Amino acid sequence: MRQKKHWLLTLYGYLMLLLLLLPLVLVVVTSFGSQAAITFPIKGFTLKWYANILSQPDFVTGFKTSFAVAVTASFLAIVVGTPAVYALTRCGIHHANWFQTVFLSPTLIPEIVIGFALFQSLVIGIKLPLMPVLITGHFLLSVPYVIRMLTARLLLFDQTIEEASWLSGASKIKTFFRVVIPNISGTLLAIFIMCFINSFNNIPITLFLNGPSLTMLPTAILNYLQNNYDPTVSAVSVILMLLTGLMMWLMERMNGLTHVNEHLNQKGQN
Amino acid sequence: MQAMQVKHLSMSYENGKEVLTDINFSVNAGELVSILGPSGCGKTTTLRIIAGLQRQTSGNVAIDEQSIDSVPAFKRNMSMVFQNYALFPHLSVFENVAFGLKQRGIGKTAIRKRVAEILSLTELTDLANHRPHALSGGQQQRVSLARALVVNPTLLLLDEPLSNLDRALRLSLREEIRRLQQKLGITALFVTHDQEESFAISDRVIVMNGGHIEQIASAQIVYAHPATTFVAKFIGFENFFNVTRQETSNEYLSGETHLYMAEKTTKPVVRLCIRPENIRLDTSMDTDTQQNSLNGIICDKTYLGRTYRYVVATDHLGQIKVDSEEATHQLGDAVRLTLPSDKLIALAE
Numbered sequence A: 001m002r003q004k005k006h007w008l009l010t011l012y013g014y015l016m017l018l019l020l021l022l023p024l025v026l027v028v029v030t031s032f033g034s035q036a037a038i039t040f041p042i043k044g045f046t047l048k049w050y051a052n053i054l055s056q057p058d059f060v061t062g063f064k065t066s067f068a069v070a071v072t073a074s075f076l077a078i079v080v081g082t083p084a085v086y087a088l089t090r091c092g093i094h095h096a097n098w099f100q101t102v103f104l105s106p107t108l109i110p111e112i113v114i115g116f117a118l119f120q121s122l123v124i125g126i127k128l129p130l131m132p133v134l135i136t137g138h139f140l141l142s143v144p145y146v147i148r149m150l151t152a153r154l155l156l157f158d159q160t161i162e163e164a165s166w167l168s169g170a171s172k173i174k175t176f177f178r179v180v181i182p183n184i185s186g187t188l189l190a191i192f193i194m195c196f197i198n199s200f201n202n203i204p205i206t207l208f209l210n211g212p213s214l215t216m217l218p219t220a221i222l223n224y225l226q227n228n229y230d231p232t233v234s235a236v237s238v239i240l241m242l243l244t245g246l247m248m249w250l251m252e253r254m255n256g257l258t259h260v261n262e263h264l265n266q267k268g269q270n
Numbered sequence B: 001m002q003a004m005q006v007k008h009l010s011m012s013y014e015n016g017k018e019v020l021t022d023i024n025f026s027v028n029a030g031e032l033v034s035i036l037g038p039s040g041c042g043k044t045t046t047l048r049i050i051a052g053l054q055r056q057t058s059g060n061v062a063i064d065e066q067s068i069d070s071v072p073a074f075k076r077n078m079s080m081v082f083q084n085y086a087l088f089p090h091l092s093v094f095e096n097v098a099f100g101l102k103q104r105g106i107g108k109t110a111i112r113k114r115v116a117e118i119l120s121l122t123e124l125t126d127l128a129n130h131r132p133h134a135l136s137g138g139q140q141q142r143v144s145l146a147r148a149l150v151v152n153p154t155l156l157l158l159d160e161p162l163s164n165l166d167r168a169l170r171l172s173l174r175e176e177i178r179r180l181q182q183k184l185g186i187t188a189l190f191v192t193h194d195q196e197e198s199f200a201i202s203d204r205v206i207v208m209n210g211g212h213i214e215q216i217a218s219a220q221i222v223y224a225h226p227a228t229t230f231v232a233k234f235i236g237f238e239n240f241f242n243v244t245r246q247e248t249s250n251e252y253l254s255g256e257t258h259l260y261m262a263e264k265t266t267k268p269v270v271r272l273c274i275r276p277e278n279i280r281l282d283t284s285m286d287t288d289t290q291q292n293s294l295n296g297i298i299c300d301k302t303y304l305g306r307t308y309r310y311v312v313a314t315d316h317l318g319q320i321k322v323d324s325e326e327a328t329h330q331l332g333d334a335v336r337l338t339l340p341s342d343k344l345i346a347l348a349e
């Protein structure tokens, strides 16, 4: 269904793309500038800001902690979310739509409110250490993604394939692990990556739940910016962009989202 | 010996609609029985209840006289071939076929031997390492058949397995299914909406309509002696005459027209029927009262390929459909119809 597009529309498309990419290009360029403050255009070329990242302990530990939190929260969200979605799409549960809404509700509440609520109730209230609360926050952030994307995938997965497996002698549990999971593993990995990126870059929840003992990368960047205005921040941003880009590329390659997108497109057309 | 029995099976979905009403039938060991009926009459529901994929509202399913209602689907040792193949997309042809054996805890070497046997029987050996999506529809359905046969099922269930294939493939796969079923001595239940398919493949036919059974008999008997008006219509009878029986018992009266049947029957008769191809069409306008003959005017003519379909308007029996190889009759021609007394079938309902 390839249609000839109007030139004005094409122009508009490229303009939007430029608008989106321009700030990123600026960040990349400034990260190589030799002046002590972020300026554009740059005067000389240097890699010293990249080297400087490693001499900032906050960035290094922040990266490690953020990475660990994102991996743990995304993993937990998938482990908890997958059986829930399977039950919702397969077991003919009454009020499945209502459950869907409940699971998706974290997206409706401003994240800053979630962060504050967790801080108030769990950290101040019952004196939990920061780390588990932080993971809980990021877990809550990720669950809606799991629910939404996995529901789309499982609704598209032909149920007669599962029935064929039951009749072949595999119980429902075995079928889930030997037939369903292998067939949705691409989608699961894609969801994991999306959750990871989302959690790794999250500020609103993270802001409430770190302290002297716990440094996360986004808050480390904010802190650094308060005292310095050199291109180290640009350099960090470039590395984060590369990391995100790499993951998106991986996700595309595994085709994990094609089914999900198909489903969402179909829904949109109806 | 009756391998599988269905007794007083009824089924209503949650919306309260009853889709099966008191279904009773059995399948003998080594027999292939087909369920024939129009779309929506409950064939799939019946099959799924037997397989344990759905729960009936009442009645029961028995294997060798033992009720299996409490046995979950994965322990019933039945196989199903689905209309849309339902192969495991992430497994190769070999692994698809081996899947059921693996679940039964059979050893690797035994599995390899048994799968190789079935793959060669179904002529799939060369495709063993392919993934399902790389195969044509016909090949996928053969894999599905191999997967179903390899476990030596107590009962093989086939739900319109040929409906997604083109005609030539349908015919050849149909014969292959029958050949394998007989060679391996498998007991099978085959669901289809295609009369020819059902007649060609099965030992006995169950004709279903609107959630109940209309007739259970061999294909020959269903073809020659449909039990009900529905069955007659479904298998190609197109002319029906409401009649009352005269006292002589093989003479019937439809309006003012007398019709005679060759056979005498004692059952109550409400209707006679005849196939379009069994009616004789002549130009001669004999007026002498020959048995089962009547005059009419041709009011429609359609070319069907091998024959022409004439619609003849008669004075007393309404419009009658006649198939004839004769091309000469034209619209508006006056003709004489003869309904051979041995081709008329009496219907009780």
Ligand SMILES: Nc1ncnc2c1ncn2[C@@H]1O[C@H](COP(=O)(O)OP(=O)(O)O)[C@@H](O)[C@H]1O
Pocket (backbone or CB within 6 Å): B013, B014, B015, B019, B037, B038, B039, B040, B041, B042, B043, B044, B045, B046
């Ligand atoms: N899940 C369901 N809920 C409600 N009604 C259903 C459901 N599945 C099938 N039906 C109805 O049951 C009847 C029989 O369906 P089915 O067994 O699929 O017929 P067939 O296989 O002969 O075409 C149909 O009228 C259909 O609309």
Ligand SMILES: [Mg+2]
Pocket (backbone or CB within 6 Å): B040, B043, B044, B045, B160
């Ligand atoms: Mg059906």
